[in-house]
Amino acid sequence: MYRYDAFDQRVVDERVAQFRDQTRRFLSGELTEDEFRPLRLQNGLYIQKFAPMLRVAIPYGLLSSRQLRMLAHIGRKYDKGYGHFTTRQNIQFNWPQLEEVPDILADLARVEMHAIQTSGNCVRNITSDHFAGAAGDEIVDPRPYNELVRQWSTFHPEFAYLPRKFKIAITGATTDRAAILVHDIGLQAVRSDRGDIGFRVIVGGGLGRTPIIGHVIREFLPRAEILNYLDAILRVYNRFGRRDNMYKARIKILVKEQTPKIFAQHVEAEWEHLHGGEATVPDEEIARLAAHFPPPRHDTLAGDDAGFRSAIADNRAFSNWVQRNVFPHKVPGYAIVTLSLKKTGVPPGDATSDQMDTVADLADAYSFGELTVSHEQNLIFTDVRQSQLLALWSELKGMGLATPNIGLLTDIVCCPGGDFCSLANAKSIPIAEAIQRRFDDLDYLHDLGELDLNISGCMNACGHHHVGHIGVLGVDKNGAEWYQVTIGGAQGEHAAIGKVIGPSFAAHEMPDVVARLLDAYVDHRYEGERFVDTVRRVGLDPFKERVYAAAH
Amino acid sequence: MPQLIKNGAVTEDRWTLLREVVAGSSLPAMPVIVPLATWLAAHGELRARGDVGVWLGPADDPALLGADASALPLIAVDFPKFADGRGYSIGRLLRERFFYTGELRAIGDIARDQLYFLHQVGFNAFMLRDGKDAQDALASLRDFSDGYQQTNRRTPWFRRSGVVGSASGAGSTP
Numbered sequence: 093m094y095r096y097d098a099f100d101q102r103v104v105d106e107r108v109a110q111f112r113d114q115t116r117r118f119l120s121g122e123l124t125e126d127e128f129r130p131l132r133l134q135n136g137l138y139i140q141k142f143a144p145m146l147r148v149a150i151p152y153g154l155l156s157s158r159q160l161r162m163l164a165h166i167g168r169k170y171d172k173g174y175g176h177f178t179t180r181q182n183i184q185f186n187w188p189q190l191e192e193v194p195d196i197l198a199d200l201a202r203v204e205m206h207a208i209q210t211s212g213n214c215v216r217n218i219t220s221d222h223f224a225g226a227a228g229d230e231i232v233d234p235r236p237y238n239e240l241v242r243q244w245s246t247f248h249p250e251f252a253y254l255p256r257k258f259k260i261a262i263t264g265a266t267t268d269r270a271a272i273l274v275h276d277i278g279l280q281a282v283r284s285d286r287g288d289i290g291f292r293v294i295v296g297g298g299l300g301r302t303p304i305i306g307h308v309i310r311e312f313l314p315r316a317e318i319l320n321y322l323d324a325i326l327r328v329y330n331r332f333g334r335r336d337n338m339y340k341a342r343i344k345i346l347v348k349e350q351t352p353k354i355f356a357q358h359v360e361a362e363w364e365h366l367h368g369g370e371a372t373v374p375d376e377e378i379a380r381l382a383a384h385f386p387p388p389r390h391d392t393l394a395g396d397d398a399g400f401r402s403a404i405a406d407n408r409a410f411s412n413w414v415q416r417n418v419f420p421h422k423v424p425g426y427a428i429v430t431l432s433l434k435k436t437g438v439p440p441g442d443a444t445s446d447q448m449d450t451v452a453d454l455a456d457a458y459s460f461g462e463l464t465v466s467h468e469q470n471l472i473f474t475d476v477r478q479s480q481l482l483a484l485w486s487e488l489k490g491m492g493l494a495t496p497n498i499g500l501l502t503d504i505v506c507c508p509g510g511d512f513c514s515l516a517n518a519k520s521i522p523i524a525e526a527i528q529r530r531f532d533d534l535d536y537l538h539d540l541g542e543l544d545l546n547i548s549g550c551m552n553a554c555g556h557h558h559v560g561h562i563g564v565l566g567v568d569k570n571g572a573e574w575y576q577v578t579i580g581g582a583q584g585e586h587a588a589i590g591k592v593i594g595p596s597f598a599a600h601e602m603p604d605v606v607a608r609l610l611d612a613y614v615d616h617r618y619e620g621e622r623f624v625d626t627v628r629r630v631g632l633d634p635f636k637e638r639v640y641a642a643a644h
Numbered sequence: 645m646p647q648l649i650k651n652g653a654v655t656e657d658r659w660t661l662l663r664e665v666v667a668g669s670s671l672p673a674m675p676v677i678v679p680l681a682t683w684l685a686a687h688g689e690l691r692a693r694g695d696v697g698v699w700l701g702p703a704d705d706p707a708l709l710g711a712d713a714s715a716l717p718l719i720a721v722d723f724p725k726f727a728d729g730r731g732y733s734i735g736r737l738l739r740e741r742f743f744y745t746g747e748l749r750a751i752g753d754i755a756r757d758q759l760y761f762l763h764q765v766g767f768n769a770f771m772l773r774d775g776k777d778a779q780d781a782l783a784s785l786r787d788f789s790d791g792y793q794q795t796n797r798r799t800p801w802f803r804r805s806g807v808v809g810s811a812s813g814a815g816s817t818p
Contacts, residue, residue, distance in 0.1 A: 102789065103790075106787065106788050110788075130727055244793060247761075247788065247791050247792075249793065250761075250793075252732070253732065330729055330732070335728060335730075374808045
């Protein structure tokens with residue numbers, strides 16, 4: 093993975109000193125709350141319901157075991173012994189003391205981590221494919237480009253005060269696991285006819301109050317031009333994005349109001365000035381970054397491991413786990429493993445400090461000392477030998493991290509919601525738990541197959557409810573918490589925004605509502621057809637009828 | 645009293661900022677900073693005076709200054725709110741696209757924690773809003789010793805880090 097050099101380290105160390113001084117000035121009264129707010133937000137520090145919340149950046153989700161141990165330490169020393177992995181592949185701590193945040197940042201800096209730009213109206217953490225480097229469908233490993241863009245976005249002086257937050261996702265694969273169509277900018281690696289690497293540029297996607305699928309504004313951007321083009325897009329947005337209404341300030345509204353075609357013309361006109369300039373990325377720099385991501389030293393193996401094959405045949409529980417949580421690797425004899433953070437009764441994405449320490453040890457033992465956080469809020473070991481899967485599974489099971497539910501109904505994506513977040517209209521974690529408790533029959537879950545259920549506690553859509561096959565949105569009705577349900581949303585290359593099925597529900601009704609949606613699906617599905625595909629084929633009516641006929 | 649930082653030092657301000665100028669009225673006979681519209685209406689005459697600067701609002705297009713940009717003694721950019729970042733792009737455009745080399749002054753809701761970024765995009769003068777100690781604020785110009793991106797004051801780090809064989813220009817330095 094990318095290791096800081098002296099330059100990178102100095103940038104982060106100087107940030108710690110700067111924020112320590114800003115915090116001192118706030119606590120001494122030199123800075124008012126209004127003045128301190130944008131400063132702390134640019135450093136991931138929110139004031140939440142009960143305490144400040146600190147969001148720590150995990151660039152493109154990639155962590156070393158050493159870094160994970162530091163996160164465990166921070167959870168233990170400054171928080172209540174746990175952390176919450178987010179849909180931006182970050183981690184947040186819900187209970188730190190404001191006075192201690194500079195010390196937390198100093199601890200993070202010791203392991204090449206920070207909280208820079210994890211909130212505020214600036215370029216946020218770059219997200220990417222959680223199978224990067226291991227998937228078989230990669231045109232190019234995206235991580236050198238992720239790091240290039242991370243560095244470009246870190247304290248970019250021109251773009252620190254954008255109209256609104258700005259999210260960039262990059263993938264190097266043909267299958268989109270990074271949700272590039274619902275980002276402010278999505279970059280997808282493509283190869284030209286001549287074999288050159290470049291990027292398809294997608295702009296103006298997003299969730300939140302106005303969910304929109306992004307538009308391709310350039311089919312092929314040479315990789316050397318990536319920073320010039322990003323500068324051009326951001327400059328057009330910074331100058332012309334709306335600032336009069338925070339709900340209309342995201343770039344997607346500008347793209348929509350100008351039309352994608354006109355917006356693209358503005359970007360291209362700006363790029364004309366920047367094209368070939370100083371920020372053009374030299375091949376040597378791309379090579380330097382790529383050298384930080386060498387392929388792990390895999391053993392040369394003939395193919396599938398025989399012991400692994402027989403363990404699948406002999407052990408039903410292991411086999412279930414392999415079927416759901418283990419994915420093919422491009423190297424023979426290796427596998428990609430997802431550690432489920434979706435055990436029933438545990439808020440989705442939460443991990444205790446003890447779990448983090450053990451996961452760090454397991455990463456060292458089984459996967460070259462690295463792991464990736466997925467935007468579905470699970471942890472990934474990308475390079476595990478098949479012959480060691482049984483042993484790894486046993487260890488994970490003992491820690492509650494082997495729930496065989498990846499991609500299933502109970503692998504719920506969920507924001508912290510009203511239990512923690514001051515923006516939320518409604519709680520989300522108890523809804524997730526009630527649904528997980530109701531659907532605890534593994535055979536039924538496997539029979540239902542792939543099903544994304546996403547829950548957000550408010551319009552800001554941190555739980556990505558719009559792109560859930562079933563989406564749940566917390567809404568406020570006269571001070572009471574209600575839940576609006578959408579179906580038919582999807583992420584990936586067939587990304588779609590879910591449609592509302594009708595009036596919203598009380599919290600206690602939600603497990604029944606989901607049950608009726610599933611009944612309708614089971615009645616209408618063709619063999620092997622996923623829930624979302626049935627919705628696309630038959631439309632909303634059969635689902636509405638089932639849900640509302642029973643409810644009213 | 646608002647306080648002026650210019651070229652890295654707390655400085656007396658000899659300019660008077662005219663937030664509004666009634667169309668057709670005559671300007672006082674002292675160094676003044678006028679709205680863009682005032683300048684555009686009479687730029688031939690005002691340019692001859694030599695002591696008239698222009699201020700731009702965040703929505704103003706710096707391209708409207710045209711060839712005047714390089715001849716002006718002072719251009720100010722207004723930041724009506726701390727969080728309104730449009731002026732950062734205007735600063736870079738004035739320096740890098742319109743080759744403005746004179747005093748580039750940030751006015752409005754300006755406080756010390758913006759100074760580093762403002763300086764990087766080309767501002768060399770900062771009118772701090774009331775009540776802020778300019779001597780303290782000077783330290784913030786040095787919040788960071790360097791950065792990754794190309795700015796008005798430096799080439800991207802990857803052109804200076806030694807990774808590229810032939811150093812392609814050192815860029816403009818203050």
